[in-house]
Amino acid sequence: MRINxxxxxxxLLMAAVAAAxxxxxxxxxxxxxxxxxxxxxxxxxxxxEYAGPASCAQCHFAExxxxxxxxxxxxxxRPAESRILSGHPVLRFERGAYTxxxxxxxxxxxxxxxxxxxxxxEPIFLVVGSGTVFQAYLIQHGGQYYRIPVDYFTAQGKLGLxxxxxxxxxxxxEAALGxxxxxxxxxxxxxxxxxxxxxxxRIDISSLTPGIGCEVCHGPGVKHGTAMEAxxxxxxxxxxxxxxxxxxxxxxxxxxHTSAASMKAQNPQGVHGVVSPAYRLEGSRCWNAADARxxxxxxxxxxxxxxxxxxxxxxxxxxxxxxxSGAAAHADRHGKAxxxxxxxxxxxxxxxxxxxxxxxxxxxxxxxxxxxxxxxxE
Ligand code: HEC
Ligand code: HEC
Ligand code: HEC
Ligand code: HEC
Ligand code: HEC
Ligand code: HEC
Ligand code: HEC
Numbered sequence: 262m263r264i265n266x267x268x269x270x271x272x273l274l275m276a277a278v279a280a281a282x283x284x285x286x287x288x289x290x291x292x293x294x295x296x297x298x299x300x301x302x303x304x305x306x307x308x309x310e311y312a313g314p315a316s317c318a319q320c321h322f323a324e325x326x327x328x329x330x331x332x333x334x335x336x337x338x339r340p341a342e343s344r345i346l347s348g349h350p351v352l353r354f355e356r357g358a359y360t361x362x363x364x365x366x367x368x369x370x371x372x373x374x375x376x377x378x379x380x381x382x383e384p385i386f387l388v389v390g391s392g393t394v395f396q397a398y399l400i401q402h403g404g405q406y407y408r409i410p411v412d413y414f415t416a417q418g419k420l421g422l423x424x425x426x427x428x429x430x431x432x433x434x435e436a437a438l439g440x441x442x443x444x445x446x447x448x449x450x451x452x453x454x455x456x457x458x459x460x461x462x463r464i465d466i467s468s469l470t471p472g473i474g475c476e477v478c479h480g481p482g483v484k485h486g487t488a489m490e491a492x493x494x495x496x497x498x499x500x501x502x503x504x505x506x507x508x509x510x511x512x513x514x515x516x517x518h519t520s521a522a523s524m525k526a527q528n529p530q531g532v533h534g535v536v537s538p539a540y541r542l543e544g545s546r547c548w549n550a551a552d553a554r555x556x557x558x559x560x561x562x563x564x565x566x567x568x569x570x571x572x573x574x575x576x577x578x579x580x581x582x583x584x585x586s587g588a589a590a591h592a593d594r595h596g597k598a599x600x601x602x603x604x605x606x607x608x609x610x611x612x613x614x615x616x617x618x619x620x621x622x623x624x625x626x627x628x629x630x631x632x633x634x635x636x637x638x639e
Contacts, residue, residue, distance in 0.1 A: 298509070299480040299500035301473075302452050302516045306460045308468055310481035317475045317482060320489060324475070327565040333473040335391035337455035339466055343388045345396055345413050346370045354411045354420040357430040359437045361411050361420065363398070372400050372409055374437045381434050387447070387466060389454055393567075394621055397423070399447065402438055406447050410439040414620055424619040453517040478502065478513075478563065507556040514557045515539050532637050535614045541627035544638075547581065547596065554580045571607040578606040 318325040328334040340346060352363040362373045363385070373382040386406070387399040395412040410426040413419070423439075431437040444464065451458045456477050457469045469476075476482050485498035502513050512520065524540035527533070534540050538557070542548060547555060560577050561567065568574070582596035583589060590597050602609055607624075612631045615622045625631075629638065 298502075298505065298513075299478075300516065301478050301513065302456050303480075306457050306469075307481070308460055308465075310483050311457065311469055311476050312482040312486050314470050314474050314476075316486055320486075324564040327562070328475070331564065331566045332391040332393050333563065336389070336453075336473050337451065337458065337466070337471040338388040339471055340370050340385040340388055341368045343370070343396075345392045345415075346385070346388065349413075352413065352420045354422070356410070356422065356437075359431065359434075361409070361437075363420070372398065374409075374434055376434060376437070379434060381438060389450055395421075399442070399450075400438070406442040406444065407438045408440045408442055410437070416620060502558075506551075507553045507559075508550045510556045510558055511539055514563070518557075529639070531639075532614050532616075534639070535623040535625055535637075538624075538626040541625055545626070545628040547628045552581075571611070572605040574607045575604055578610075582606075 314325060314328075335344075338344075346363065346365060347368075349363070350365040354361045358376045360373075360375050362375070364371050364373065370385045371382050372385055373380050375381075381402065383400040383402050385398050386401050388396060389399065390396040390412075392413060392415050394416070395414045397412050398409050400407050400409060408423070410423055411420040412423045414421045426439065444462075447464055448459050448462075451464065455466070455471045455473065457474065458464060458466050458471055460468070480500040482499055485496075488497040502510055505513060515521075519537035519540070521537060521540040521543045524534055524537035529537075529540070542555070543550075549555060553559065554577070557563075559580075560574055578596075579594075581594055583591065583594045583598040585603060586598050586600050588598045599606070607628075610628050610631065612625050613622050614625050614637065625637075627638070
């Protein structure tokens with residue numbers, strides 16, 4: 262999705278960096294597997310069919326416990342429930358003649374833009390992003406949505422100018438409020454960050470749990486809960502991506518995580534393509550679309566926070582690669598053994614790629630022999 266010719270989120274940040282054109286994030290990432298399976302970005306939410314995560318937690322224990330602290334579970338918050346905003350009663354940022362303040366009072370956070378002549382104050386309406394790297398804030402002013410020009414940067418512990426904000430100094434208080442967004446633009450953010458918060462055309466963050474909850478990926482669950490209580494066969498009335506083929510599983514995730522096809526269509530230059538795990542993974546010699554050992558969910562539990570110790574992924578590599586060094590590949594471990602390392606495979610073979618002029622660092626999913634100082638392979 263592009264607004265005023267600029268990309269709007271971390272997924273697309275690299276598109277802005279590389280000044281790629283025609284990157285319609287939604288149109289291109291919303292492609293999905295055929296066959297009528299449940300779509301997580303499903304637009305037609307019928308609220309009465311949703312049971313809420315508390316209902317799932319009555320019968321399923323492991324997933325709700327892990328999901329509570331996962332990035333996806335926290336990808337949108339109501340201002341009253343935002344952990345970052347409640348942990349920071351006052352946040353301030355100076356920009357030329359303007360001061361931006363986020364002030365917490367009685368469970369509400371108010372955004373104020375002020376200069377020597379006056380000020381505009383509005384309550385924060387929506388918190389977007391778990392804040393793993395940064396968090397964005399939306400307000401409403403005069404019937405218009407705005408993405409305020411400052412984000413909270415977690416590593417720095419303070420507000421900073423949004424890396425995609427207009428770099429020229431604003432010339433009025435109104436202009437200092439940030440980027441104007443249409444309701445369609447806000448629905449665009451929610452389509453990936455909290456799809457169940459869009460009911461018809463209406464943005465509703467009060468009724469359902471915001472973020473990417475159980476029913477975003479598994480579909481509405483009232484029928485399933487009732488069927489389980491009635492003793493119907495296990496799993497009746499609910500969609501499980503566990504039954505999809507490896508490639509379909511990746512497509513399921515890639516409705517929100519840039520797919521290989523949509524990245525190819527952007528003709529990525531330089532490090533731009535790293536934003537799309539699928540695009541990079543498919544360029545690796547490990548890649549085999551039919552092998553369940555190399556789809557997104559082989560390495561990532563969609564219910565849990567991302568595991569950040571790269572050595573924890575060793576078992577995923579060794580499912581295909583022989584070990585120890587010198588051992589010959591064989592039928593079920595058809596990948597060769599490493600002559601160099603015995604552990605932390607991803608630490609050497611999935612290098613980290615920083616996004617220029619931003620605090621964001623992506624992991625190159627194109628598994629490869631990465632030589633120190635060598636250029637990034639397209
Ligand atoms: C009354 C108890 C109950 C409730 C409430 C419930 N489930 Fe289940 N669910 C089960 C049982 C029993 C099974 C079958 C055994 C299993 O897979 O754990 C199951 C299976 C599943 C499966 C696997 C389906 C398959 O085809 O393999 C998923 C996914 C699932 N539930 C998700 C949910 C979600 C999401 C919610 C909340 C909206 C929920 N469940 C609410 C009892 C329940
Ligand atoms: C409905 C859209 C959607 C779907 C479907 C989806 N994701 Fe996500 N995912 C997101 C968003 C949005 C974030 C960013 C959360 C945040 O930090 O605010 C995210 C974050 C993540 C992260 C953590 C990234 C980080 O930098 O902290 C991982 C890992 C991940 N997703 C894996 C998956 C996998 C695997 C699947 C498929 C099983 C999947 N996702 C399906 C939208 C989605
Ligand atoms: C096509 C799906 C998609 C759309 C649309 C989208 N995002 Fe994202 N966003 C993601 C994913 C996926 C991530 C996780 C990082 C990654 O993999 O790039 C993310 C990350 C973020 C983050 C950083 C989260 C963190 O914890 O560091 C913020 C903030 C954010 N998005 C805000 C927005 C806003 C605001 C909009 C709308 C103007 C928006 N996004 C639209 C998918 C999307
Ligand atoms: C980002 C998408 C996503 C979210 C959110 C999500 N799930 Fe899942 N869930 C999946 C995927 C994908 C699988 C299949 C995993 C696999 O194949 O390894 C799965 C599998 C399951 C299963 C096991 C099904 C089986 O057949 O083994 C259950 C039960 C389940 N989820 C319940 C939940 C509950 C409860 C929640 C909310 C706390 C939840 N899920 C949230 C994507 C998600
Ligand atoms: C072979 C294992 C493996 C597979 C398969 C895999 N990933 Fe990853 N992924 C990783 C590792 C390792 C990291 C980095 C973890 C860390 O160090 O923080 C990572 C990080 C991520 C991140 C966080 C952002 C980043 O770039 O660091 C997202 C989002 C993500 N993966 C999504 C996906 C999606 C979507 C797929 C499927 C197309 C996928 N991954 C397939 C191993 C894998
Ligand atoms: C689905 C099976 C599979 C998985 C999982 C897998 N690989 Fe591979 N990998 C292969 C195959 C097959 C090849 C090509 C044959 C060979 O050279 O061994 C390969 C090649 C490689 C190469 C050589 C690349 C080149 O360009 O010459 C490296 C390095 C590598 N894999 C590392 C890893 C690491 C690290 C992981 C885990 C993060 C991993 N692989 C996961 C199957 C796999
Ligand atoms: C310290 C960094 C490092 C670690 C850790 C490491 N590797 Fe390697 N790996 C290398 C380098 C460098 C090469 C290239 C060696 C050469 O060309 O002589 C290589 C080569 C490979 C190859 C190609 C072998 C061939 O004969 O073509 C595979 C496959 C591989 N590694 C897999 C792995 C796996 C699996 C792990 C984890 C058990 C791992 N590596 C851990 C640095 C590392």
